[in-house]
Amino acid sequence: MSETTFMGVERDKIDWKPTIDYTKCDYCMECVKFCPHKVFELRETEEIKLIIRNANNCVVFCRACSKICGPDALSFPDKNTTTQRIKDIRKEESHG
């Protein structure tokens, strides 16, 4: 993917990805089926069968996977903090 920025900020600098709560996750894999950006990875043979594989593919501010998660095991960073962070980086970069 060539899309590596969001609002002019390098995607790598934006901390936006789902976090899996393994105490709730029941490995139903609905999120794997759902996410078209391949953020999740299914690992059949491992003990932890689901991991975040491509965090930078995750669309900033998209939380759709957490909506379809039955056991409510997916959470995202605080949106306002992320928004502020993006604004700060943009400011720094325009001054620097």
Place this chain on the structure above:
Amino acid sequence: MVENYAILPCNGLDKCAGVISREIAIKLCANASNKIICPVHSRIAEAKYNKIVNEHALLVIDGCQTRCASKLAAEKNLKISRKITVTEEAKNHHIELKNDLNLLENENNLIEIILNGLNNAENKAATVSDELQYSYKFTYTTFQNGKFIFRVPSNPEIYFNENDCWAWVIGNRARIGVTDFVQQNLSDILYFTPPEIDAEVDQFGEAGEIESSKSVFELISPVSGKVIAINDTLVTKPDFINENPYELGWVAEIELTDFKSDKELLIGFDQYFEIMKKKVEELNG
């Protein structure tokens, strides 16, 4: 006061959120004109509830994201006029639910909040209006990919975020919706859940949800403010979004609280047109 609801709670007995959905339903029925549809009983004796369903607006209360009550309503082809998901409400009000089937202080607070919310929204729903006169015309620039045509409006009053949502800003108000990119990708849109009237929406917060058999898309609000109107035609005709997501298919109107700050993270036609083109190419290339 909330009036005349047929209430379909999920009634999930093995989760705290399910117990809360049941509690809310029972409390709402203190008002005798509201009726409960028991999800378990309705499975085996659907006809029993036909009369209630025909005479009342349907309020669906889901406990968790599995949304069994919504699915049941969809299965029975019932038109949902209001929907609540307990775990979402808990998140929105920063209330942590324990995994305990006995309702404690937090849970009871949440129940109060949800009941109050229902009362307030009900009183104000009548004020949903189309005060804003979005009477002037959208000007479109289009590009083609295969046989598909993508439109992007180029009016200078229209702003976009990179999440494929637009806002038409006039004074301290904005009308919001999704772009052609979203509707072309979802294909035939079958369900629409509007944001709530009076809800406070942050920039990049959720403002409604649309769903096709391909996927679900939550509208990520380009602006912050209070929801003052919704396009409730979309509840029965969600395909208006496919027809034109800018005009017939607009989603909501927002009273802006801090557009000056929102604007920093919005883009205009020139930038969005290029971004959309690139996304379409990446998707199909």
Place this chain on the structure above:
Amino acid sequence: MSVLKVGVLSCSGEECLGGTISRLATRKVLEELKFIDTVTLCLPLYLAGGEEERNFASVFPTISVDGCDKLCAKRSTEKYSGKISGFIDVSKIIGAENALNTKIVRNKDLKDEHLQMVDKVVSEIVKAISNISPDSYSGKSFHGCGCGSE
């Protein structure tokens, strides 16, 4: 063969087997022959005035696939987009008797012999596509799109 973009319009006739075969062969070209960049155009939409379909057929070379010798798809394409770059008459390939079978029309009733007919038609479509002259293109190169056509 180089990758060219081609529109395929099939009659999808409901009255007889020929229509079903025209439809299945067209889908097969779209789904399985990835070296050809085909776009299936929706005939009912095309006929009802669909802007995207008509526009495409007037810009890109388009091939019609008809189930019988009435050639409905071919005639419509010529009527609305002026020209056609090739046409297939399924009844010529599988025989009129087979094409006009009104009993076996549903997908689930098809037997191996019918699926073989589909394959025959597929190879005829491929031939017709490879016969398209490069002049049929108006020089534009669009990328393929899967939106809604999956």
Place this chain on the structure above:
Amino acid sequence: MDKKVKVIPCSGIGKVYGLMAREAVLKTVIELCPEKSETVCLAYIVTGDKEVKEKMEGSDCITVDGCPKMCASKNVTIAGGIVIEEIKVLDTVKAHKGKKFGSPTQLNDDGEVVINEIAEKIAKKINEIN
């Protein structure tokens, strides 16, 4: 004039809903109501050929459309047929939230369930008329 009700699907080829319309209609006219109904090729009815024109003009038609563009209904009207019932595949699909129905080439089991429901609806309508 023959009295059979004409049942005409869109047979759209880009989405599974077009195939669902088609299969539901074929089930109706071949299996459920062969005596009272028949289908006519959509592509044929708009050619304006004398034979089909005579068949269509003034006849009772039930259309089955796979998407909101309502192509079957529009084309039947253009051809002079009288649309007495517009059936929308999506209305039935909505009651099966979250399910997939196959592709525009082939339906899966859930797709078959839905087309059976639609075929029942069409048959019911045909029996009401006759």
